[in-house]
Amino acid sequence: MTEKRTEQDLLAECRNGSREAFELLFIANQKRVFSVALNFFGGRRELAEDVTQQVFLKIFNKITNFRGDAELTTWIYRMTVNACIDEQRKTRRFFSIENFFGEFRTKKTPDEKFQQREVADEVQKAVGELKLKFRLPILLKYSEGLSYEEIAKVLDCSIGTISSRLNRGHKMLAQKLQHLKSEI
Amino acid sequence: MNEKHYKEKLSGFVNHELHGDERQRVAEHLLQCADCRSEHDRIKLGASLASHLKQTDAPENLWHKIEKALDGKEEKMKISPVPNFAFFGSRAAAAMIGLVLVGGLIAAVYFGFLQNDSPKIAQNENPVQTANVETPRVISTPNETPANQRAATNQAIQNLPNANSNFQIAPQTTNSNIKVLPKNPPAQPLPRETLPAQNNLPSWNVETLAGMPKVGNSFESEKLAVGEFLETDANSRARVQVANIGNVEIEPNSRVKFVKTTATEHRLSLEKGELKAKILAPPRLFIVDTPSAVAVDLGCEYTLEVDQDGNGRLHVTSGFVALERNGRESIVPAGAIAITKKGKGVGTPFAEDASPKFQAALYKFDFENGGGEALQTIIKEAGLYDSLTLWHLLSRTQKTEREIVFDALAVQVKPPANVTREGTLKLDKKMLDAWWKEIENVWFE
Numbered sequence: 001m002t003e004k005r006t007e008q009d010l011l012a013e014c015r016n017g018s019r020e021a022f023e024l025l026f027i028a029n030q031k032r033v034f035s036v037a038l039n040f041f042g043g044r045r046e047l048a049e050d051v052t053q054q055v056f057l058k059i060f061n062k063i064t065n066f067r068g069d070a071e072l073t074t075w076i077y078r079m080t081v082n083a084c085i086d087e088q089r090k091t092r093r094f095f096s097i098e099n100f101f102g103e104f105r106t107k108k109t110p111d112e113k114f115q116q117r118e119v120a121d122e123v124q125k126a127v128g129e130l131k132l133k134f135r136l137p138i139l140l141k142y143s144e145g146l147s148y149e150e151i152a153k154v155l156d157c158s159i160g161t162i163s164s165r166l167n168r169g170h171k172m173l174a175q176k177l178q179h180l181k182s183e184i
Numbered sequence: 185m186n187e188k189h190y191k192e193k194l195s196g197f198v199n200h201e202l203h204g205d206e207r208q209r210v211a212e213h214l215l216q217c218a219d220c221r222s223e224h225d226r227i228k229l230g231a232s233l234a235s236h237l238k239q240t241d242a243p244e245n246l247w248h249k250i251e252k253a254l255d256g257k258e259e260k261m262k263i264s265p266v267p268n269f270a271f272f273g274s275r276a277a278a279a280m281i282g283l284v285l286v287g288g289l290i291a292a293v294y295f296g297f298l299q300n301d302s303p304k305i306a307q308n309e310n311p312v313q314t315a316n317v318e319t320p321r322v323i324s325t326p327n328e329t330p331a332n333q334r335a336a337t338n339q340a341i342q343n344l345p346n347a348n349s350n351f352q353i354a355p356q357t358t359n360s361n362i363k364v365l366p367k368n369p370p371a372q373p374l375p376r377e378t379l380p381a382q383n384n385l386p387s388w389n390v391e392t393l394a395g396m397p398k399v400g401n402s403f404e405s406e407k408l409a410v411g412e413f414l415e416t417d418a419n420s421r422a423r424v425q426v427a428n429i430g431n432v433e434i435e436p437n438s439r440v441k442f443v444k445t446t447a448t449e450h451r452l453s454l455e456k457g458e459l460k461a462k463i464l465a466p467p468r469l470f471i472v473d474t475p476s477a478v479a480v481d482l483g484c485e486y487t488l489e490v491d492q493d494g495n496g497r498l499h500v501t502s503g504f505v506a507l508e509r510n511g512r513e514s515i516v517p518a519g520a521i522a523i524t525k526k527g528k529g530v531g532t533p534f535a536e537d538a539s540p541k542f543q544a545a546l547y548k549f550d551f552e553n554g555g556g557e558a559l560q561t562i563i564k565e566a567g568l569y570d571s572l573t574l575w576h577l578l579s580r581t582q583k584t585e586r587e588i589v590f591d592a593l594a595v596q597v598k599p600p601a602n603v604t605r606e607g608t609l610k611l612d613k614k615m616l617d618a619w620w621k622e623i624e625n626v627w628f629e
Contacts, residue, residue, distance in 0.1 A: 034242035123236040142234040166195040170230025171537040
């Protein structure tokens with residue numbers, strides 16, 4: 001009860017333009033936003049940072065529109081997911097040039113290239129390569145620990161759809177990362 | 185036996201999202217159903233892997249950046265009588281300036297590095313060269329996600345020269361006619377990455393990634409010339425810059441020949457081993473020959489393997505690849521695999537997570553005269569994403585079997601209104617294409 005009131009108070013202060021309240025809101029939610037973005041982009045920190053910044057600016061801008069119909073965290077996750085999708089659309093065209101030519105021009109030593117990636121990094125990269133509809137439920141489930149019902153609310157679809165997409169997403173990950181089977 | 189399976193419930197079961205009776209029913213079923221148990225094991229492995237995802241704190245200075253941005257915004261609001269509009273205005277102006285700068289940068293990168301890579305630029309910049317060249321073709325290829333796929337495709341199509349004059353939507357020689365074929369395609373100037381080697385033949389840059397790959401006759405050369413082979417042993421790997429359109433990594437124990445590079449075609453031949461291609465180019469510009477099929481890039485990333493016997497395996501991770509041999513074509517989208525067999529040609533593509541039974545039956549059907557029995561297993565095992573396979577099977581089956589495939593496909597993806605059973609069974613190209621588009625939507629949704 002008290003916690004709820006505190007959140008409401010915080011939101012009210014944010015709506016009144018309190019920078020301090022907004023900083024608290026940032027501190028309380030930065031990990032959620034940054035983690036979703038980081039896992040969405042397969043570990044690319046610069047993109048995750050950009051998206052996190054965009055999301056909080058958007059929150060600041062739209063906080064007066066938040067009427068509390070949904071949980072605050074659901075609202076923030078939704079904005080984060082949308083910002084990630086937008087960013088992916090924007091960067092797709094430019095990404096390839098950097099990816100293909102930048103990578104080629106920056107010579108890596110064989111040692112660097114063959115350095116064993118940690119399992120977590122490999123998983124993050126593999127998740128970042130999944131199709132959007134499988135990637136989002138996976139990262140909301142495992143990075144954020146949301147229930148199927150909560151994921152369904154964030155992504156605005158049924159629990160059955162989430163269940164089915166997770167089914168397939170799990171199998172895709174297992175297929176992609178079979179070589180890590182002995183390490184987990 | 186008409187036993188009920190619980191495959192769709194298994195992620196919920198693994199994640200403790202099922203309760204009471206339902207959880208118990210699934211558990212009891214798993215004890216007696218090897219199929220569902222195998223599926224369960226795969227999902228459980230995926231879940232164990234996914235559990236390595238972790239939360240991470242944002243960089244410490246991020247709040248300061250946000251504050252700075254907010255200060256900028258508030259400053260604008262003070263001098264504007266309409267705060268929201270002012271904020272929008274400043275953003276719009278910033279966006280415009282950004283666009284101009286980014287546009288300039290992209291133009292610089294584009295003209296500097298790519299040199300008229302797209303057909304539009306090629307045509308605009310070098311109109312004279314648009315005559316008498318081969319035909320790069322464009323498939324309506326959604327990218328990694330449906331929206332992006334379509335956006336990228338639309339972008340690509342928009343980038344093409346005026347459709348009225350130079351392009352038509354026309355059927356291919358094979359089972360799909362969803363391609364956009366330029367009648368008079370634009371030529372592309374030979375990119376500067378394709379440099380003449382010492383022997384004056386065009387060559388591509390080679391980067392050693394490990395060991396000592398043999399390039400031509402040398403272990404030290406960094407240029408692979410047309411007609412030369414690149415060979416890797418068990419300890420060596422190399423990356424080849426494919427003109428200005430991407431790169432190909434050559435994995436250990438591989439032998440690759442550089443066949444051709446022109447404005448309209450860049451071609452390698454993979455005799456054995458494995459290559460990983462990342463290509464950013466109009467479709468059909470990059471081609472890899474193998475002993476059992478030809479892999480035609482439609483703008484994508486993929487891994488292609490060829491074993492000692494010349495049999496191949498293609499796994500597409502982004503975009504589309506067409507596998508062709510003797511008039512038969514398989515369109516392999518991201519997330520799908522296709523097998524090729526020397527002497528027998530191109531197999532039917534399947535989803536990378538298709539069940540082992542489904543894959544085994546498909547292999548029998550394609551390469552071991554599995555016939556009706558294999559087809560029955562395929563139909564029985566088929567799920568929503570196996571519609572990719574079923575669609576290809578329509579043109580690979582005869583009358584009665586085709587009817588069975590039609591019915592099975594219709595269960596998974598409803599045919600659009602203008603697609604009739606009669607027309608499809610006659611392999612009407614327009615109907616096949618219309619249905620393919622529905623399947624694409626499901627695949628990339």
